[in-house]
Amino acid sequence: MEEGAIGDYPMSADRPNLPDFERPPVAEVALGVQFEPLTSFRSIHAGALWEVFRHQFPNVEEQPQLEPTFERFGISPEAVPAFRFEVSQVPPAPRWWFINEGQTELIQVQRDRFIRNWRKIGEDDIYPRYERIRAAFIEGMNNFEAFLTNAAVGQVVANQCEVTYINVVPVGDGWTDLGELDAVLTVFSRRYSDEFLGMPEDANLVVRFVIPSDVGEPVGRLHVEALPGWRRSDGKQVLRITLTARGAPLGDGMTGILRFFDVGRSWIVRGFASVTTKEMHRIWGRKA
Numbered sequence: 001m002e003e004g005a006i007g008d009y010p011m012s013a014d015r016p017n018l019p020d021f022e023r024p025p026v027a028e029v030a031l032g033v034q035f036e037p038l039t040s041f042r043s044i045h046a047g048a049l050w051e052v053f054r055h056q057f058p059n060v061e062e063q064p065q066l067e068p069t070f071e072r073f074g075i076s077p078e079a080v081p082a083f084r085f086e087v088s089q090v091p092p093a094p095r096w097w098f099i100n101e102g103q104t105e106l107i108q109v110q111r112d113r114f115i116r117n118w119r120k121i122g123e124d125d126i127y128p129r130y131e132r133i134r135a136a137f138i139e140g141m142n143n144f145e146a147f148l149t150n151a152a153v154g155q156v157v158a159n160q161c162e163v164t165y166i167n168v169v170p171v172g173d174g175w176t177d178l179g180e181l182d183a184v185l186t187v188f189s190r191r192y193s194d195e196f197l198g199m200p201e202d203a204n205l206v207v208r209f210v211i212p213s214d215v216g217e218p219v220g221r222l223h224v225e226a227l228p229g230w231r232r233s234d235g236k237q238v239l240r241i242t243l244t245a246r247g248a249p250l251g252d253g254m255t256g257i258l259r260f261f262d263v264g265r266s267w268i269v270r271g272f273a274s275v276t277t278k279e280m281h282r283i284w285g286r287k288a
Helices: 043-053 130-150 253-275 278-284
Strands: 026-035 059-063 095-099 105-110 113-119 158-170 205-212 218-230 237-247
Touching: 026 130, 043 095, 043 105, 043 130, 105 130, 113 130, 130 253, 158 253, 205 253, 218 253, 237 253
Parallel strands: none
Antiparallel strands: 026 113, 026 158, 059 095, 095 105, 105 113, 158 237, 205 218, 218 237
């Protein structure tokens, strides 16, 4: 087993070369897999599944289900089949959240999704780093697949993987106004042709990048979204920077899922460093 391996799944060798911060503004991390729908999965199965996780996740909530999402390459938008809406006597199955006592960790399950999250609730909550969340995903996914087998509901056939990092940057940490986006992000500029407009009230940004394989073929996309908002705890103005890497598994089974996670995480960390300014890096205590 390689150094840093978890179970039978080695960690990515890229970690030592990634940017690192002493005080990263990470507020949430999610590792998820989308798979072919388990058409036999019902609420009764979700209740039984909760019993598997209940000792660690004693709270449960129902949320609206997520729609299927795919990264497609080499085809025009007109060639992508539209969703078909059919009348059915069976209501759409929800998405279930299993939440720990501290509200900082959760598992999300629906007929075609399994997602493992960490999120910052209080100021003292410390980001546990990717390796721990990855290990928690492996453990949870193994338990989920064992449950599906025992309940004869079906099996996971993964078609997309997703890594998401949500960063929250408050106004006042190196910048003073929601319109001053270029103080935080390198890919935004307030250079105008004249002096008519001045400072915007606020600004947002959406950018996409193709993630290539070693031979240059697209294997996924990195989505970067920056949205202004307000922090619930104190009403302070913040910029919410979400980076999501999504694509098909890079191989079969859990190994292919984890390979994409490691590539996606690398792109997110490096991409975050690229789209944020050096002044913000200083504030966050960049070490590498």
